[in-house]
Amino acid sequence: GQSLEQPSEVTAVEGAIVQINCTYQTSGFYGLSWYQQHDGGAPTFLSYNALDGLEETGRFSSFLSRSDSYGYLLLQELQMKDSASYFCAVLLNQAGTALIFGKGTTLSVSS
Amino acid sequence: DARVTQTPRHKVTEMGQEVTMRCQPILGHNTVFWYRQTMMQGLELLAYFRNRAPLDDSGMPKDRFSAEMPDATLATLKIQPSEPRDSAVYFCASGLATGVGTGELFFGEGSRLTVL
Numbered sequence: 001g002q003s004l005e006q007p008s009e010v011t012a013v014e015g016a017i018v019q020i021n022c023t024y025q026t027s028g029f030y031g032l033s034w035y036q037q038h039d040g041g042a043p044t045f046l047s048y049n050a051l052d053g054l055e056e057t058g059r060f061s062s063f064l065s066r067s068d069s070y071g072y073l074l075l076q077e078l079q080m081k082d083s084a085s086y087f088c089a090v091l092l093n094q095a096g097t098a099l100i101f102g103k104g105t106t107l108s109v110s111s
Numbered sequence: 112d113a114r115v116t117q118t119p120r121h122k123v124t125e126m127g128q129e130v131t132m133r134c135q136p137i138l139g140h141n142t143v144f145w146y147r148q149t150m151m152q153g154l155e156l157l158a159y160f161r162n163r164a165p166l167d168d169s170g171m172p173k174d175r176f177s178a179e180m181p182d183a184t185l186a187t188l189k190i191q192p193s194e195p196r197d198s199a200v201y202f203c204a205s206g207l208a209t210g211v212g213t214g215e216l217f218f219g220e221g222s223r224l225t226v227l
Contacts, residue, residue: 033214042202099156101153
């Protein structure tokens with residue numbers, strides 16, 4: 001079976017930094033993606049790591065350690081609009097035809 | 112503005128009725144995915160297609176669910192007969208599968224199904 005574990009909830013205040021961890025056990029692995037979903041909306045793509053290391057995109061960064069089957073999403077300078085659910089997702093094959101999601105982490109940002 | 116379009120956005124039906132959800136993927140995308148989202152299970156992969164061919168539908172209850180792509184601009188997910196436990200938001204997503212995956216899918220706004 002496929003298993004992706006991430007915390008169910010995280011809370012933080014505006015301006016802070018928060019890290020959302022993801023550990024995985026899957027039948028295949030070619031990369032780790034992160035998606036954001038606001039309440040009632042569609043999931044939207046944030047980042048993708050195929051190789052070990054840190055990828056930075058503005059206030060968001062994503063990290064992958066393939067040897068540890070572990071990754072994280074780092075959100076800096078938090079804003080109220082960052083309140084949403086964040087999902088890690090494993091790409092099971094190289095062709096990009098199978099993406100398995102974790103159950104998501106709900107981030108609440110307060111002022 | 113390219114987007115994945117799903118219909119209906121909301122559907123309320125009674126147990127035992129047939130439900131058909133439709134999806135128009137982004138033009139040029141060659142992979143289409145169906146996901147089901149519930150509070151308990153999160154985003155579950157039901158089925159996916161590449162170049163209109165079904166690659167995997169192991170996530171679907173076979174006795175009642177079926178997924179097809181009659182052409183490149185239309186994907187359908189059918190439930191017959193529907194049951195209350197099928198109540199969920201069903202998302203369609205499309206992507207471009209090449210030799211190297213990018214982990215990026217484009218999701219529609221979802222079809223919220225309620226089975227009474």
